[in-house]
Amino acid sequence: MEDTVTDRDSAPQTAPDTAPEAAPETLPETPPEAASGAGFAPRTDVQAIERGDRFAPRFDAAGLMPAVVQDAATGQVLMLAYMNAEAVRRTLATGEAHYFSRSRNALWRKGERSGHVQKLVAMRTDCDQDTVLLTVEQTGPGACHVGYRSCFYRRLAGDPQAPGLVTEGAPAYDPDRIYAKEAP
Amino acid sequence: MEDTVTDRDSAPQTAPDTAPEAAPETLPETPPEAASGAGFAPRTDVQAIERGDRFAPRFDAAGLMPAVVQDAATGQVLMLAYMNAEAVRRTLATGEAHYFSRSRNALWRKGERSGHVQKLVAMRTDCDQDTVLLTVEQTGPGACHVGYRSCFYRRLAGDPQAPGLVTEGAPAYDPDRIYAKEAP
Numbered sequence: 001m002e003d004t005v006t007d008r009d010s011a012p013q014t015a016p017d018t019a020p021e022a023a024p025e026t027l028p029e030t031p032p033e034a035a036s037g038a039g040f041a042p043r044t045d046v047q048a049i050e051r052g053d054r055f056a057p058r059f060d061a062a063g064l065m066p067a068v069v070q071d072a073a074t075g076q077v078l079m080l081a082y083m084n085a086e087a088v089r090r091t092l093a094t095g096e097a098h099y100f101s102r103s104r105n106a107l108w109r110k111g112e113r114s115g116h117v118q119k120l121v122a123m124r125t126d127c128d129q130d131t132v133l134l135t136v137e138q139t140g141p142g143a144c145h146v147g148y149r150s151c152f153y154r155r156l157a158g159d160p161q162a163p164g165l166v167t168e169g170a171p172a173y174d175p176d177r178i179y180a181k182e183a184p
Numbered sequence: 185m186e187d188t189v190t191d192r193d194s195a196p197q198t199a200p201d202t203a204p205e206a207a208p209e210t211l212p213e214t215p216p217e218a219a220s221g222a223g224f225a226p227r228t229d230v231q232a233i234e235r236g237d238r239f240a241p242r243f244d245a246a247g248l249m250p251a252v253v254q255d256a257a258t259g260q261v262l263m264l265a266y267m268n269a270e271a272v273r274r275t276l277a278t279g280e281a282h283y284f285s286r287s288r289n290a291l292w293r294k295g296e297r298s299g300h301v302q303k304l305v306a307m308r309t310d311c312d313q314d315t316v317l318l319t320v321e322q323t324g325p326g327a328c329h330v331g332y333r334s335c336f337y338r339r340l341a342g343d344p345q346a347p348g349l350v351t352e353g354a355p356a357y358d359p360d361r362i363y364a365k366e367a368p
Contacts, residue, residue, distance in 0.1 A: 039346035050330050055340055055347040068252050068261055075259030077252055080315040092344030125349065126335035127328055131264040133336045144311055146234050151310035152317045156239055160276030162223035163239040165309065 040085065043129075050127050058130040059084065064100055065130055069143065071150075072121040072135045078143035079151040081110075083132060088123075095120045097136055114178045116140030145179070147171035224269065227313075234311050242314040243268065248284055249314055253327065255334075256305040256319045262327040263335040265294075267316060272307075279304050281320055298362045300324030329363070331355035 041054035049056055059065050064082040071078050081099040083091070087107055090098040097110045097118035111117035118136035125132050142149040149172045154165040225238035233240055243249050248266040255262055265283040267275070271291055274282040281294045281302035295301035302320035309316050326333040333356045338349040 039343070041346075053338075053349045053351070055349055066250050066264060068264060070261055077254055077261065077317050080250060080252060080310065088347075089344050092340065092347060123340045124336040124352075125338055125340065126264065127330045127332075127337075131335075132340075133261050146311045148311075151315075152308040153311075154237075154309055156276065156307045156309065156316075159223070160273050162225075163272075163276060165237045165239055167237070168308075 039089075049129050055125065056129055057085070057088070057125065057132075058128065060130075062102070064102070065132060067099065068131065068133045069097065069118065070133060070135050072137050076150050077152060078118075078136070078138060078149070088132070091120055091134070092123065097134055110143075111140065114140065116143065116178075118143070140173075142172035145175055147173050147175040223273075233313050239309065240313055241269070241272070241309065241316075242312065244314075246286070248286070249316060251283065252315065252317045253281065253302065254317060254319050256321050260334050261336060262302075262320070262322060262333070272316070275304055275318070276307065281318055294327075295324065298324065300326065300362075302327070324357075326356035329359055331357050331359040 041048075041052070041056035043049055043056045043058060048054070057065060063084045065084075067081050067083045067087075069078045069081060070076065081097075082102060083098070084100045084107070087098040087100050090107070090109075094109075097120060099108055099110060100106070101108050109117070117139050118134070119139065121135040121137055123132055123134050138149075144151040144153070146153070148169070153169060154167050156163040157166045158164040225232075225236070225240035227233055227240045227242060232238070241249060247268045249268075251265050251267045251271075253262045253265060254260065265281075266286060267282070268284045268291070271282040271284050274291070274293075278293075281304060283292055283294060284290070285292050293301070301323050302318070303323065305319040305321055307316055307318050322333075328335040328337065330337070332353070337353065338351050340347040341350045342348040
């Protein structure tokens with residue numbers, strides 16, 4: 001436990017592998033006001049969180065959790081966004097992906113202006129319920145505002161100390177045409 | 185822009201879709217001491233970050249960024265973890281996934297004790313370079329400490345206001361046998 005580099009495997013009782021935040025003392029971190037967590041289950045104990053059949057999400061201090069978004073048809077990871085409690089609820093209720101913009105401090109429905117909405121196929125959560133995975137049907141040519149199908153269009157390469165980026169593939173659409181279409 | 189629910193599509197200049205954190209005023213957020221970013225490119229402008237060929241990661245105030253981990257063979261999303269600058273460098277240098285444990289405040293090599301190491305196939309970053317996607321060869325039966333192949337073994341179902349969780353599939357291994365093997 002004193003090593004600089006250890007696996008959480010070395011301390012299964014307190015910090016099991018893949019559950020860095022599941023330590024019992026940190027479980028009740030979701031601030032009720034930020035989560036607006038009415039309806040979501042309380043985070044009472046590790047057993048219920050890891051094995052239970054109730055959604056007991058852990059939001060961070062800002063009331064958010066990361067959402068990995070995966071293309072249902074291809075398995076491609078399209079993007080990573082953030083959700084608050086309301087975004088989770090609206091996504092489940094409407095069947096269209098909603099996220100929370102940290103820069104604009106507002107809820108948004110993906111594709112509202114571009115038309116590239118994401119239809120929800122399934123939403124899953126992970127062992128410690130501090131992340132969700134959305135499987136979606138991506139409508140339109142792509143999920144990324146830069147014009148690519150996926151936001152992950154560049155691969156790290158070269159010197160591990162100073163990696164370069166290699167762009168893979170071609171853009172799926174011209175974002176200037178999509179985003180400028182309502183401009184005067 | 186005043187709507188409660190808007191798409192970032194509605195403000196492409198300031199908050200483009202899928203790039204909630206790419207607003208110019210927030211670009212230089214990576215604290216140099218937290219990132220230990222020697223070798224990584226500076227985050228100078230949106231064009232370089234979104235289109236450039238240098239890795240210019242944005243770490244949060246704690247020096248971390250989320251890492252989505254995907255199985256190279258199946259496309260399954262295995263887990264979400266966090267990396268600091270050193271975890272990125274060690275992963276690239278060794279070819280084995282390293283992460284940073286927020287609960288233990290320490291770097292760890294995935295699978296160090298369980299043996300379920302993740303061999304790096306490719307590492308990608310997203311448009312605003314605040315997330316990485318690792319494609320890995322998952323050795324051993326699974327990535328999740330609970331015993332499943334993937335941490336995302338439960339699907340949300342039922343009332344959007346109070347979702348339940350449905351466990352999908354069966355565990356891939358018995359974690360008690362893996363994690364107890366060094367116990368007295």
